[in-house]
Each structure stands twice: as C-alpha cells, then as structure tokens.
Amino acid sequence: MPNMKAVIFVEKGRIVLDEKAIPDIGPLDALIRVTTTTICGTDVHILKGKYPVERGLTIGHEPVGLIEKLGSAVDGYTEGQRVIAGAITPSGHSYACLCGCGSQDGPGTKHGFKAMGGWKFGNTIDGCQAEYVLVKDAMANLSPIPDGLTDEQVLMCPDIMSTGFSGAESGGVRIGDTVVVFALGPIGLCAVAGARLMGATTVIGVDTVPERLAVACTLGADHVVDFRAGDPVEQIMALTDGRGVDVAIEALGTQGTFESSLRVLRPGGTLSSLGVYSSDLRIPLDAFAAGLGDLKIVTTLCPGGKERMRRLMDVVSAGRADLKPLVTHRFKLDEIETAYDLFANQRDGVLKVAITP
C-alpha cells in the first residue's frame, strides 16, 4: 500500500503530521477515506500527556468519509458510500456488547469486558486524523450519511453529540424536568440540546465564557448562570426556587463541577457525569445526604455503533438540533498543528474545528 498523511502522537507536547502506510484491511474491516474530521478535548489530553497512548499512534476519533474498500466478509455496503463511524466502535459480538454495554467492549479479553474498550480510534488503534482510517467490525459501525447532509452537519455525531445527548439520556430526563449542565464546551452544549430534546422544561447552562452562554441559549437553555457572578449552587437554587434540579449533567471533569452538580440535586435526583476526570473525586457528606437521599450518580462513555449514528444523523436531518454554530473554525489537514494550537489554547472563541484532508 502507498503512504498517506496522518497526525501522530510523538511524545508529550508533540503531535505532528507525518507519513504512514495506508492500512491493510481484514475480512471484517473497512477502509475509509476521511473527508472531514475534528479535534476533541481528549486529543488535547493526549497531547499534554495527561492520557497516555503509544508513541506513533494516529490520533482522532471522529471520522466522516467515503468507503474506500470493504473487507471480504463485510456485507450491506458499497464502495464510495458516504459514511460516519462513532468515536466508540463496539464489535457487536463481545459479552459486553451482548449485555448492552458496547462502550466497555472487550472482545479480546477473557470475559468480554474492558473498561473504555469500545474506544479504539486514536486510543488503541490508529485514528482518523489522517487521509484514511481502518474501521474494525465495519458492519456494526459504518452508518451511511442521509442524502442532503454535509460533512460538517454530521461531524458532531461521532462523539460530541453522542456524548452530550447521553448525558440527558443516562440522566433519565423526563417531560417537565429541570436540568442543569455544568460547563458549556461542545459536549455541555450538546447536553443542553439533548435535555431540551427529551422534554426538560427548565434547562440551565453554567459557564463563564459569554459566547458559550450565548450558544447555550440558541441550543435550548432557558437560563444561563455565570459562575463568576456568584456561587453557582446558590444561583441555581434561587432559579429553582429552592427545589433543586431533577438531573445535573457534569460536562467538564473537575471536583468543582462534580460537587456543585451534587449540591443542586433535589432529593432523589440524578447526577449524570460526562467529564473525563484527572484526579480522585470527593463526595461531601452533606451533599450526599449521608447516603440516604436516593441520589444517583451515573457515568456514560460516548455511545457508538451504527444505530446510534443513524439516530443522531436523523436528529440533524429533522432539524431538531442545529449544531452548526459549534464548528467555528476550518483547517486543512496540512494545517493540523495550527489547529491543535488554536484548539488546545481555546483561542478565538473556538468551539470545534473542521479538518479536511
């Protein structure tokens, strides 16, 4: 196979564009020619050495592209078809998958479970910040893009939208609920949209960046809370007239947001955690009602698989959530290092970047 360009983790602080062989595919795989991809906060964690991956790995887990080649056992697709795959690519056949827990997929492990095992792209296998990406278990993961949708319109589906929406879904949001979302980065913004989409009647977004607070309002927040303007817990309790919220979605991954999420819950409420934490967490005794408050803490890793992608693309097709404002910048793959610099440093009001090989 000839070479392709790929974005490679070299060492802590260095992710570079380099050349790599276009991968060979096995019977269950597909080779995708990437037409658009993006950078995720997790990629920045990798760049900064906070999340360890092997040197030489291609980074990126949000692919939009064309089917270049199909494995010999792959049925139901045609070469040239426009597809996406989720950031998480469950095998479909592990014990975890068959238990409804595909994100924790461990097909090669003794028992079929592996923590975060469904996250393969740019983590345990080469990712999609490249001209081509190999998708394992293609039949479970390739999802055709509906006619009429552009690459950018579906670019949020593989990770940001799936993760953000899952915050509302795992939280069990019901018609009439009050929901707060802590931190309005791309995932938090999608959590706002997801809570709204499931019928929450009061959606509160918490952040401090004015542009993000403004986007939250366009995506469905009824109220925004700037935590520099005062204790966010107090502000939220005031907004809910002392009742607290039914569901609090944590979308940052810090002790502060985790703890505040817990403190604003009504008795019997649910903390739905999406953040990637980097240190131990503390549960304050009082915020936990000493264990007697019927509180729940649920965590969710981005749901993947082709059915999930199909549903999310339908949300876009149907105009139920307009995530276009999330793509604030565009780069060629050749400019990826500039893109990382902008994104990692949160400059110029960046939310998400579109990268086109």
Next chain:
Amino acid sequence: MPNMKAVIFVEKGRIVLDEKAIPDIGPLDALIRVTTTTICGTDVHILKGKYPVERGLTIGHEPVGLIEKLGSAVDGYTEGQRVIAGAITPSGHSYACLCGCGSQDGPGTKHGFKAMGGWKFGNTIDGCQAEYVLVKDAMANLSPIPDGLTDEQVLMCPDIMSTGFSGAESGGVRIGDTVVVFALGPIGLCAVAGARLMGATTVIGVDTVPERLAVACTLGADHVVDFRAGDPVEQIMALTDGRGVDVAIEALGTQGTFESSLRVLRPGGTLSSLGVYSSDLRIPLDAFAAGLGDLKIVTTLCPGGKERMRRLMDVVSAGRADLKPLVTHRFKLDEIETAYDLFANQRDGVLKVAITP
C-alpha cells in the same frame, strides 16, 4: 390521655425508659399499640450522638402492633387489627410521593421534597419503642399482617428487609448476575437474600464475623469472603475469574467498603449503596475509570408505605426468605437499656433484638 412507657433520647450517651402521654390523634392518624419492636443501628447512632435528634424524642422506627384507635378520616381498617408500618412513612400526597420518591417526602415543605423526609418515626416525630405510637397518614402506611405470621416473623419488614432488598432492587439485579454484598450486618444479610431472590446466580458476602458469614450462607450466599484473610478486592476478583461483579451492594457506610465496592465492579456495573456514611467519601480515579466506565452509584433509603410492607410480608408468608435467624435476642420493654447495651456493643453474636412492651 393517660401515660405510657417510652424510650427517650435524653442526651448523647443516654437513652432511657420514661413516661410520656399517650398521643392524641388527628383525622388522618392512627394510634397503634406496639406489641413488638426492635433496635436499629441508626438508633445506636442517635445514642452515640452521631445522628442528632431532639431531646425528649421517643426512639424507634420498626413497629408491629394492634390498631388502638383510628382518626376520623381513616377508612378501610378496623380497631384491633394487627398491622405493621414501615420505618419510612410517606404521606402519599406530596410532590415527592407523586413523583415515585416517597422516602424523600416533604409534605410541609415548599416543593414537596425533603431529604430523608419520609423517615419520621424516632427522627422527626415520636417513634415506636413505646407502648403506643402515632402513625401519620395511616391509610398510606398501615399494612395488615397476614394470618399465620407471628410478630417476630414480620419484625424485619419495616426497615431491615425493606432496606436490604432495596439494595438488590436499586442495583437492578438480573437473572444470571454476580452480586457482592459488603458487610453482613442485618441489612447486608437481607441484601444477600434480596439478590438471591431476584435471580443472581453468584452471591458473595463479605464480612469477618464467622457467625455472620454462616448466616449469609443460609440466606443465599454462594461464597463468603473474610476480609481479614486478605484483600477482599483481590479475593472477589479471583472468585469471579477476573471479571468483577455486576452489582456491588455497600451495607456498612465506610470509605473502605465503598471503595472496595467500586473496585470490584465490572465496567458498566452498579454500586448500590445502603450504608449511612459519617464522613466525606473519596472516589479513586482508577476505580472510577476516570468517569468513562459506564459505572453507576445509586443510593436508597428504606422504601416504605403499605404496599411495600404487603409485598415483604408476602415474601415471608411464601417462605421465600427465612429471616428468623436474624432475631437472636428477646427483651421486655422494661429491659430496653440492657438491650441497647448488648446491641450497641455487638455482644453475644447479636444480630437483632425483639422488644415486647
């Protein structure tokens, strides 16, 4: 009204038998003549000053008795009927109750929710370690004892059995699950029985007291782990061949058992917490898969209400769980101070005591 004997919290370290007026009842209340009751670990917390209640309050929340008198608006019962009421007595009419969250009942509050608000007996109103106890919202809470069951057979229903079983229920135990229960006091033992009753195929009990480990086996544990014999996490991972458990039930209320519960979960598993904690909790980053393991932490306060009591008494009637071994000692109400002394100090292999006024 004449006086009655009642067990009263005087101050930290002193719970005494004293005289008190038999309460007057309102239209929705019932007066119950207590025939059997018991002491709970929470009562010991009160005694030791770890859980604050008002001086002069009658202690106790596990009543078995006869209806002495019914409020003018109470329909559907007859005086003289043998009944129990749950430790938690939801009003039935608060927003919390109508939201399916009766343990967090707050009928007098602005929004209808109050953390632990359903726990009234021996907490916010006089309890049942007395000759008589007033039951509020009697129609929602009095549950007739089926013919043929003795007081002692139903004595565990109001709290211990309801709480222990809820550990399995809130954990979502399914046929074929592996479940571990940390700490085999009365509640943990009932959690073992509950997990078994819901179809778990491997139930593991963890404790260190040989008698408790033995009772766990009679109630349905397939394996017991003595944590003095080595790290319980390692022992459980070995017993499950490295897979971990689907549901871990925490039944003590300490950092150690909480943390171990988290560490033995398979990815996607559920920690079902029953313990009453007395300090902040720590979630270790690695045990939490950095928030990406699809793990859930759920807490449950003892479910109450007459339908719950009816179901639990049916479990006893049908012989599905034999909790008689839990009642290890018997005392007259006059001997209550001796009973507290035995129970608080866990002497003589005590599990639960039966107190008869």
Next chain:
Amino acid sequence: MPNMKAVIFVEKGRIVLDEKAIPDIGPLDALIRVTTTTICGTDVHILKGKYPVERGLTIGHEPVGLIEKLGSAVDGYTEGQRVIAGAITPSGHSYACLCGCGSQDGPGTKHGFKAMGGWKFGNTIDGCQAEYVLVKDAMANLSPIPDGLTDEQVLMCPDIMSTGFSGAESGGVRIGDTVVVFALGPIGLCAVAGARLMGATTVIGVDTVPERLAVACTLGADHVVDFRAGDPVEQIMALTDGRGVDVAIEALGTQGTFESSLRVLRPGGTLSSLGVYSSDLRIPLDAFAAGLGDLKIVTTLCPGGKERMRRLMDVVSAGRADLKPLVTHRFKLDEIETAYDLFANQRDGVLKVAITP
C-alpha cells in the same frame, strides 16, 4: 349550602343545565369555584349512552378554578388560590397509588385496585361542568397555576394534554424514533406534541380533516397522512422506506386504527393505545408476527395527581408546546347545551371548547 348551576346527565341523549346544592366538604376535600372547564369526547360518550353513569350526575372532569374552601385536614393551600386538578384524581394512599398505578386507584376496594378507579369526576362523583366542584384527596390533587398563565392556557392539562403526552411516554419514545399518531383529535394532537417533545425525529400524523392535519404540523408533525388518499399503512411504510415505526400511538378507539397501528410497527415496536374502545378488538395473526415479533401493546389512562399537573403546566409556561390552537370555541356555562351540540357533532372545525361559569 345554597344552590349552584350544574350540567347533569338526565338520560341517554339528554345532558342539561340544572340547579344542585353546592356540596359540603369533608376533612380531606376542597371545594373549587370553577372558572373554566371544557367538554371531552368521553362526555359525548356519556351523552350518547355509550358509557353509563348514574342519572343526576354532574358531568365534566377538566377543572380550572379557585379554592373556595379547604377541608379541616388539608394543609399547604390557601383559599382563593388558582388551581387545577387532573381528570384523574388518585387518592395517594391506595395500594394502587403506592404501586405507581394511581389511575387504577381503588381506596374503597378490598385490594386497593379498581379499573379506571382514579377517574372520579363526572364518572363516580359529581364533575366540574358546574359552578363548584368538590375535589377529594385535595392534597394529592390540587396544583397551583403558575403566575402568568391564563385559564385557557392550562385548560388542556387535566385531560387532553396528560393523555396525549402519555401516549408518547408509555410508548417509550426515544431520541431518533419514528412515531405515528392515528387520529388527530385533541388527544392525538397532544400525542404529536408529546412525541416531538421526547425527541422523536419523524412524527407522522394520520387523519382526514384538513384543519386537523394542519394543526398537527404546527404541533410538531413532520408528515401527515390523509387516509382517504389511500391505505394509511402503505403510505406510512412508504414514508419510512419500508422500515415501519418505532412507536404507533392509537388515539381514536376503533378496530381500524388499532389494526393499522399494529401493521406499521417495526419488529420490536410498541403500540401505545389511548383510545376508548367500544367493541372487542381483533389482532390479526400476520400483524402480530404470530406472537413472535417482540411487539408490545400498552394502554394508558390519563395520568393525574398534582405532580403531573405541575409538570404539564411547566411545559406550557416554558413554551414547549403551544396548545392554544386547540381551544376553538368559547361558551358561557348557560350555553352548555349549545356547546354540547356543536362539540358532539364536530361542527365548525371545533377541537375543544372553553366553558366559563
């Protein structure tokens, strides 16, 4: 007590405005001065003798009004407060209520269950097409109207909106679902709004009246199907590209709509039935996949209780569903017979009428 005007069932074919004593209230009751109410399709069933009620009964189950008087045991409300109560008024304290099944409330029955027992107004006790209505178990049922909402804005909450939304809720609508609603009367229209509110991405409305099809579009239908234009099953299968729907909501109560609902389900789909049937139903073998299609048929009676009403009024407050177009005509209570005539004969494009005493 002095007299009041009330709309009374006299005999098949005759519902008239008459005088009746203002009811006395018991300790748990409230007396509401009705400010607005409406007529329901069920009332027309009663008028036509299809649903039997006692002669002399006051009809109507959708009250909006002011608290005139509170029972001696009712706490948490003030006289003069603006409130609604649901069409279904669960007691809060029966076994059915405590089992989460308040619509089938049977507090006076042996076991606490009674089919449709929660439906009391205008069925088993006097209803609200009158100047005053007595609300039993007031604490479980009176829900204060949020500031800023008019009577007409909340007039759909007690029945139409609660029932319609429950079609989507009981159907388990999820983000990305395709949902069809058969028959676009007021309940079907609310089912459309409910499906949309829960995240369905394709909502299909089926009817034949152009005005109703038009209102369906404003409430969230993506497609409408006129069944006079061809077999609705074929049209829906074409619209879904042969896949069928995830959830079909039946909102009429006929064999035709029931059967079509079943026929358009994808394998594993759910038929959520809201209609009031008046004859036996037939399940065609092929539409049922011989019992092997993992199909579900769920029926729901309008959920009631104050928490439900609170949530629905919040939907209105938050502007999530604008049901104003449903109120097409207005009458004084004195004109009730004219209103019945218009409504029963579906004249002048009537959807719902507002009646003001």
Next chain:
Amino acid sequence: MPNMKAVIFVEKGRIVLDEKAIPDIGPLDALIRVTTTTICGTDVHILKGKYPVERGLTIGHEPVGLIEKLGSAVDGYTEGQRVIAGAITPSGHSYACLCGCGSQDGPGTKHGFKAMGGWKFGNTIDGCQAEYVLVKDAMANLSPIPDGLTDEQVLMCPDIMSTGFSGAESGGVRIGDTVVVFALGPIGLCAVAGARLMGATTVIGVDTVPERLAVACTLGADHVVDFRAGDPVEQIMALTDGRGVDVAIEALGTQGTFESSLRVLRPGGTLSSLGVYSSDLRIPLDAFAAGLGDLKIVTTLCPGGKERMRRLMDVVSAGRADLKPLVTHRFKLDEIETAYDLFANQRDGVLKVAITP
C-alpha cells in the same frame, strides 16, 4: 466435505433422517459437531405444515456440541471446545441488534430488522438435528459450557429456558408479585421457574395434565389450577382473593389462554405472551377495560446470543433451577422418527427428549 446424517423436512407430515454434505464454513462461521439436541414444539408445527419452511431444510434449533472448525475471522475459541448456541442467533451487527432487539435481526435487509429474523436454525438455514451444524456469526453466539455440566443439563438453555424465563423478564416480575402461567408444557414450566427466580411470591400454574402440574410444583409453583376442574379465571380470582395477578404469562398460543390471561390481570397488570399463535386473536372489550386499564401486552421471542446462554448456564451451575425433570426420554439420532412420533403425540408423559447423534 464428506456427508453427515441430518433430519430433513420433506413435506407436510414427513420429517426424515437423510444424508447431506457437511457444510463449508465462511470466515465468521463455526462448524459444531452436535453431541446432544432436542425436538421443539415448533418443529412439530413444521412437521404438521403449520409453519412453512423450505423442503430439504435440516430441522432443529437447540444445539449442544463441540467446535469442529472455526472460520478464519473467528477469534477467542478453540477447536474441541464444548459449546452451546441459542435457538436465536443474532448477528450482533444489524441495526436491530444494536437497538437491543437481536431476535428481530435482519442483517441482510434494507433497515436491519426482520420479524423473527434472529431465528435462523431450522427455519432459514440448516438446523442442528444433524451430526454437524454451521453457526453463523460464531463470535456472537458460541457460549462455552462451564466445567462440570453435562449436555443434558444445558440442553434446555438454547430455547426452552431462554423463552420461559423471558416470559417473567418481559413481564417485569418484581419481588412480591403474583404471577400465573397458562399452560405447563416445557416453556410454561420454565416460565414458572423464571417467575420464582425473579422474586414472585405467589406463582400459579394452569394446566390439566397431572404430571405437568406436579413438575410445576417442583419448579416453584405455589398453586396449580386444573382448568378441567372449573373456569380457570374464577379459580385464579379466588386464589388471589379477588385481586388478580400482576403478571400473566401465556405459554400455549391459543385464544382461550390469551383471553384468560387478560381476564385475570389486576388493573395495571401485564400479559406476557410466549405462545406461537396460529389464528387471529380477540381482545374482549371488558377484559381490556375498554383500553383504559393501564394494561400491557408484551410478546417475546426467545432471547439468544452468547451472553444470554452464559447467564442461563450459570443458573444451572448455581443450582437455581433444576430442569432435569424436563428431559423425560432419550433417543439416538437414528431413532429420530420415533422420537418425533412420541413427542408430536405427547405420549408417555413426554416433556422433552434428548437426541444424541
């Protein structure tokens, strides 16, 4: 490949033992040498021409055997390993599978759903009443037999036990429920065991064959009802003191049992249907509470996949249900025609037969 013996559908009324080529396997397949299998009621339907299959098809869908050969892309198994596969063999990668609905698997269809599509063995591909059987999507379906279990001990797992248990699971049986099972053939008997295993406290079995009623008692029935001794609905209402049951499991597939199941439900109850029907069904208006009883009718096709099989074999290993009494007769594959004759005519108290090639 050389030939093997296989049981072949020739025409209505004729299923014969014949020779057939041992199948070639593709990359995702496995070839299993069958060591034990059985005959199902569905096979008798096929024999009698009530369920159409292609002429020449090998019958049978309950395989126990050894891995003879693995496809080139199959990982995680070794040749010679003892395994079972479910009667239903989901691919793991269709939209239906990824939607949690693997029994309605349609990997080759446009949308990924096909009614009963997961049932392949002896229906759409050659089955396992043969010396060898090809298992598609082997990684999703082969489940290793735990050490110490005999073929006969796991012979019920692929279909009878999975189907029977699913009756209780889909019915949502909870601790304290009353459950009735209509018809005590092998599936009904497993439904009894399943209801018991999930915590039902009153399990009622209905049949007329004394041996079956007796086996029901050993598997967990608290009461048995002989429907020749009087109307079963009346008997069940009497046994439940007029309340009715929480869950009724239909395990035969006739109008009579379906209708009786509906008639014994308490308001809000669930009819969980397992039967294979052969004609239209009628829902009587009164038994359906005119659609207003919050009743649910759920149907389930035998859940398959290796995780399901693992869990069921764990139930056997753990001694939670002893299904040995179900295997009443044993035959060599050469005697299969005799076995069909016995089984189809329900002679000699037969419940299930073990067939050993």
